Amino acid sequence: MKYAYYPGCSLEVSSAAYDVSVRAVAELLMIELEELDDWNCCGATEYFSQDELTACSVIARNLALVEPRLDQLIAPCAACYLNLKKTDRLMAEDAAMGARVNECLAAGGLSYQPGRVRVRHLLDVIHDDVGESAVRDKVVRPLAGLRVAPYYGCQVVRPAAEADCSEYPMKMDALFTWLGAEVVHYPVKAHCCGGHMTQLSEPMAFELIRRLLQSAVEYEADLILCMCPMCQLNMDAYQSRVNGFFQTSFRVPVVFFTQVCGLALGLEPTRLGFGKEIVPAMPVLEARLGAAPAASSR
Amino acid sequence: MAERLGIYVCHCGSNIAGTVDVEEVARWAGTTIRDVVVSRDYKFMCSSLGQQMIEDDIGQQKLSRVVVAACSPHLHEKTFRRACANAELNPYLCQMVNLREHCSWVSTDKVAATAKAKALVYAAAERVKWQEPLEPMPVKVNPNTLVVGGGIAGIQATLELADAGYHVYLVERSPSIGGHMAQFDKTFPTLDCSACILTPKMSEVGQHENVTLLTYSELEEVSGSVGSFKVKIRKKARYVDEAACTGCGICTEKCPRRVIDHDFEAGLGYRKAIYTPFPQAVPRIPVIDVASCIWFDRGKCRACEKLCPTNAIALDQEDKIIELEVGNVILATGWQLFDSRKLPQFGYGRLPNVFTNMEFERLCNAAGPTSGKIVLRDGKTEPESVAILHCVGSRDVNHHEYCSAVCCMAALKFGHLVLEKTKAQVYSFYIDMRPNQKGYEEFYQRLLEEGMHFVRGKVAEVTDATRQPAERGKLIVQVEDTLLGRQRRIPVDMVVLMGAMEPQPDAKEFGLKCGISCSMAGWYTERHPKLDPVATMTDGIFIAGVCQGPKDIPASVVQGAAAAARVQGMIAKGTVMIEPIVASIDEKACSGCRICNNLCPFSAIEFDGEKKVSRVITALCKGCGTCVAACPAGVITGAHFNNRQILAEIGGALWDASPVLEDARAGADEPADEEAESALSAR
Numbered sequence: 001m002k003y004a005y006y007p008g009c010s011l012e013v014s015s016a017a018y019d020v021s022v023r024a025v026a027e028l029l030m031i032e033l034e035e036l037d038d039w040n041c042c043g044a045t046e047y048f049s050q051d052e053l054t055a056c057s058v059i060a061r062n063l064a065l066v067e068p069r070l071d072q073l074i075a076p077c078a079a080c081y082l083n084l085k086k087t088d089r090l091m092a093e094d095a096a097m098g099a100r101v102n103e104c105l106a107a108g109g110l111s112y113q114p115g116r117v118r119v120r121h122l123l124d125v126i127h128d129d130v131g132e133s134a135v136r137d138k139v140v141r142p143l144a145g146l147r148v149a150p151y152y153g154c155q156v157v158r159p160a161a162e163a164d165c166s167e168y169p170m171k172m173d174a175l176f177t178w179l180g181a182e183v184v185h186y187p188v189k190a191h192c193c194g195g196h197m198t199q200l201s202e203p204m205a206f207e208l209i210r211r212l213l214q215s216a217v218e219y220e221a222d223l224i225l226c227m228c229p230m231c232q233l234n235m236d237a238y239q240s241r242v243n244g245f246f247q248t249s250f251r252v253p254v255v256f257f258t259q260v261c262g263l264a265l266g267l268e269p270t271r272l273g274f275g276k277e278i279v280p281a282m283p284v285l286e287a288r289l290g291a292a293p294a295a296s297s298r
Numbered sequence: 299m300a301e302r303l304g305i306y307v308c309h310c311g312s313n314i315a316g317t318v319d320v321e322e323v324a325r326w327a328g329t330t331i332r333d334v335v336v337s338r339d340y341k342f343m344c345s346s347l348g349q350q351m352i353e354d355d356i357g358q359q360k361l362s363r364v365v366v367a368a369c370s371p372h373l374h375e376k377t378f379r380r381a382c383a384n385a386e387l388n389p390y391l392c393q394m395v396n397l398r399e400h401c402s403w404v405s406t407d408k409v410a411a412t413a414k415a416k417a418l419v420y421a422a423a424e425r426v427k428w429q430e431p432l433e434p435m436p437v438k439v440n441p442n443t444l445v446v447g448g449g450i451a452g453i454q455a456t457l458e459l460a461d462a463g464y465h466v467y468l469v470e471r472s473p474s475i476g477g478h479m480a481q482f483d484k485t486f487p488t489l490d491c492s493a494c495i496l497t498p499k500m501s502e503v504g505q506h507e508n509v510t511l512l513t514y515s516e517l518e519e520v521s522g523s524v525g526s527f528k529v530k531i532r533k534k535a536r537y538v539d540e541a542a543c544t545g546c547g548i549c550t551e552k553c554p555r556r557v558i559d560h561d562f563e564a565g566l567g568y569r570k571a572i573y574t575p576f577p578q579a580v581p582r583i584p585v586i587d588v589a590s591c592i593w594f595d596r597g598k599c600r601a602c603e604k605l606c607p608t609n610a611i612a613l614d615q616e617d618k619i620i621e622l623e624v625g626n627v628i629l630a631t632g633w634q635l636f637d638s639r640k641l642p643q644f645g646y647g648r649l650p651n652v653f654t655n656m657e658f659e660r661l662c663n664a665a666g667p668t669s670g671k672i673v674l675r676d677g678k679t680e681p682e683s684v685a686i687l688h689c690v691g692s693r694d695v696n697h698h699e700y701c702s703a704v705c706c707m708a709a710l711k712f713g714h715l716v717l718e719k720t721k722a723q724v725y726s727f728y729i730d731m732r733p734n735q736k737g738y739e740e741f742y743q744r745l746l747e748e749g750m751h752f753v754r755g756k757v758a759e760v761t762d763a764t765r766q767p768a769e770r771g772k773l774i775v776q777v778e779d780t781l782l783g784r785q786r787r788i789p790v791d792m793v794v795l796m797g798a799m800e801p802q803p804d805a806k807e808f809g810l811k812c813g814i815s816c817s818m819a820g821w822y823t824e825r826h827p828k829l830d831p832v833a834t835m836t837d838g839i840f841i842a843g844v845c846q847g848p849k850d851i852p853a854s855v856v857q858g859a860a861a862a863a864r865v866q867g868m869i870a871k872g873t874v875m876i877e878p879i880v881a882s883i884d885e886k887a888c889s890g891c892r893i894c895n896n897l898c899p900f901s902a903i904e905f906d907g908e909k910k911v912s913r914v915i916t917a918l919c920k921g922c923g924t925c926v927a928a929c930p931a932g933v934i935t936g937a938h939f940n941n942r943q944i945l946a947e948i949g950g951a952l953w954d955a956s957p958v959l960e961d962a963r964a965g966a967d968e969p970a971d972e973e974a975e976s977a978l979s980a981r
Contacts, residue, residue, distance in 0.1 A: 168642030185648075187763035215763045218770075 004066045004073040005033035008080035010229035017273025021258035022076045028265045029130050036065045042080040057104035059087040063117050064110040072118045078155035078228035084119040121156050124163040127171040135178045140266030142180030146288045149186040149221035153228040157190050179264040184219040188212055193231040206245045213250040222284045225257040236278050253281035301427045304336040304361040308343035308368035317402035319412040331423045335359050344374050349381040356385035363426045367395035367419050388431035393422045417953045424950030428943045434875035437525040440625035441869045446517050449477020451843025452630035453499050454858030460508035470513045474579035476500055483663040486711040487741035497578045504580040520812050524838030525874045527624050535615040537586035542610035545582030549602035557590040564656040567667035572602050626838045626865040633844040636691035636797040643759045650675040652793045662715045672719050681722045681791035685775045687757050688728040692798035700819050703848035705796040706732045713750040725751045755780045760793050799848045812839050821847045832861040879921035879938045885911045887933035894925035
């Protein structure tokens with residue numbers, strides 16, 4: 001299975017752990033990733049709030065860069081995923097907009113036919129395309145005893161996004177059950193992580209983050225699994241600020257789902273970007289799963 | 299001799315005249331179409347004055363053919379055919395044009411609509427010239443009736459007919475009649491006990507000399523037509539000899555296999571592998587559920603057989619096909635409950651103390667699994683607060699757009715029962731409160747006084763994610779209170795989801811068997827939504843109860859009785875006239891290839907072995923035209939739809955409207971046609 005790959009800017013620096021673990025896990029699951037040559041910004045949340053045509057044109061350039069022999073594109077970052085998907089849909093639904101975007105693309109010698117590329121999230125690809133039996137076959141180190149809280153955030157579960165159920169997503173829950181983990185009931189799995197609120201109103205953002213951490217503690221999760229760089233950053237990097245603000249003592253590791261998935265597939269923690277998170281995850285992982293077996297490690 | 303045509307174009311008030319220039323259509327038809335003797339427009343052609351006009355013209359102008367351009371023939375074909383018959387013109391020489399549904403109601407452009415109307419009128423005028431006088435065929439009405447579905451609507455229909463002295467076959471899919479109403483505790487708004495008012499009717503059905511009750515049976519096939527249907531019914535193996543069983547219940551008592559009862563008890567109670575669904579079941583003859591019986595699973599046990607005092611257990615029983623002849627069929631096939639798991643944000647199936655409305659009915663029911671105690675899923679704790687969510691799966695574009703009609707009142711009833719039986723606070727989360735029948739608004743006022751809390755807003759989520767220590771262990775209902783204009787979180791112990799009524803999963807397929815269709819939502823389509831709500835487009839097939847659309851018990855009973863009254867009318871009349879629109883085979887030209895024999899969906903073609911020709915059995919033919927199209931020699935003719943009539947109609951419809959459109963759009967005055975004008979005024 002071959003897919004075009006769009007890492008996005010977060011995966012280059014702040015979420016480098018996501019990028020390395022995505023690539024490592026994909027390789028083991030026979031998901032062949034071909035990184036787009038010369039990809040550019042996905043527009044984040046800012047472009048669309050300024051000007052739709054500019055946003056669509058900038059984003060559609062990435063879709064136009066997908067080689068003709070490929071028809072699916074994986075974007076692990078939830079924001080990139082949503083923006084790429086949304087642009088494709090807007091161009092398809094509004095033919096006039098599609099034509100204007102293509103005029104803009106033509107300036108760079110490119111063009112994009114809406115609907116040609118199907119934008120996917122990696123979770124959805126592992127769940128639907130790789131599937132249960134293939135995933136179970138690859139498990140080297142079952143995550144027995146590890147209690148994980150699957151957190152989906154808001155962007156991958158928007159109604160038009162199609163990656164999972166928009167009201168109560170379950171694909172990450174299923175995946176970690178296949179990997180042998182104990183998936184805890186995590187009712188806030190699609191609630192808000194605060195997004196950019198940290199820049200506008202800290203009390204508001206901290207309260208939203210607190211709710212997510214609180215629920216994980218209540219259901220005795222060892223760690224929270226994320227599929228979006230923004231969510232991971234908010235819950236991990238702001239955790240001590242939240243503690244200071246509310247006089248709480250949360251110490252919940254927050255990592256990317258691909259990192260823990262990689263452990264189950266037998267990869268060494270160092271190849272999965274562990275150690276880059278602020279609340280360290282290795283202590284609890286070692287306590288539950290034992291030290292990574294050096295000999296059999298890949 | 300040339301035919302003498304009369305063309306009548308109806309305004310239908312402004313229904314047609316608002317979009318079609320009817321005067322112009324009539325004028326044009328009178329001057330353009332050959333053989334037209336009279337062409338008129340009139341405000342309401344269906345009025346007695348309109349009909350009289352046609353009758354007078356037939357007499358005075360010696361019309362030989364009539365075209366009425368008005369509404370759908372479903373509404374008024376009979377009217378105009380009768381007018382023709384009154385004036386001694388064969389009614390099959392009258393053709394209707396549907397200018398309303400097919401033209402004015404679906405157009406906004408008056409010029410284009412007028413051009414289309416002309417083409418439609420032209421088509422009918424060309425066709426009607428080739429139509430032949432036909433005589434409808436009388437068919438004797440078999441006085442026996444088939445009622446399908448033993449819920450309250452079917453029970454009512456059955457009893458009305460049986461009490462009037464006519465025989466009824468009542469077919470019910472499950473082991474007992476009673477339907478959903480048998481599961482309920484109280485009925486709104488009077489709060490009388492559902493079983494107390496239903497079970498007398500059930501036992502009356504069971505004992506009635508004019509009723510043959512076929513439970514655990516399904517309708518497999520319907521053939522024939524109004525007055526003389528032939529039906530096949532599959533009587534599923536009960537594994538109990540109905541004649542020998544006394545209903546003593548020893549088999550059920552001694553059966554060692556207990557399983558969760560997902561049907562009658564909505565998953566909250568148990569039943570045995572051999573069971574009657576509930577104590578007042580009619581008939582009181584148990585069935586063996588093969589899927590849970592130890593004997594059918596492992597070939598051991600037979601406890602019921604050993605212990606039955608009348609040797610009524612028949613483990614080698616097989617399904618039986620019963621063939622019946624009936625004159626009319628009433629479908630009262632009911633509904634099923636929406637699967638609330640499709641709305642995962644409300645947590646049904648995930649959060650234990652979220653219940654469906656049907657589960658809650660069983661909880662409240664004194665004969666239910668908790669003997670009527672309202673308790674949480676643990677079976678003992680009484681809730682301190684209960685949330686009732688309206689419109690679960692209904693009034694929701696993602697699921698069912700329709701209003702499920704009964705849930706507001708059922709929610710009020712639940713609220714009353716909670717307040718009566720517990721000390722709990724009750725919250726109703728509604729979009730709009732719709733208590734709109736007799737005594738319903740008063741019941742709503744009563745609940746307001748009793749202290750039920752009403753929050754206007756669609757619930758976003760039911761969650762166990764707590765924010766404050768006080769919320770721990772509670773279910774939190776997150777809702778936008780649209781009257782206060784703010785978000786609210788209301789912690790409760792129990793949530794009841796008012797799931798929508800939805801069509802039976804096999805409603806569409808079942809309707810096809812009987813030759814009737816479903817609405818987009820899946821409810822059976824009535825002949826007319828206002829004026830003929832229990833008849834269908836297929837004569838002799840009637841519908842009653844929720845299979846026609848969501849409704850409560852009183853409305854279901856009304857429809858059951860109405861359908862029965864319609865059937866009684868048919869029986870009292872004794873014969874029905876059926877359309878003479880059937881196929882006929884020119885026996886001299888038939889080569890006896892028999893291709894048509896197997897193609898006929900109604901088995902209406904027989905083969906004469908001696909003469910080696912095929913022949914249509916007129917009484918069985920429905921005039922579908924399959925054989926007409928299939929005959930390789932072209933020697934089968936469909937009456938009223940022969941090739942010459944259809945080709946003439948197509949020729950008329952292909953009348954070229956483009957010059958007219960271009961002229962009108964260019965704003966050019968139509969060239970005065972003096973000759974035509976004078977011809978018109980001369981008439």
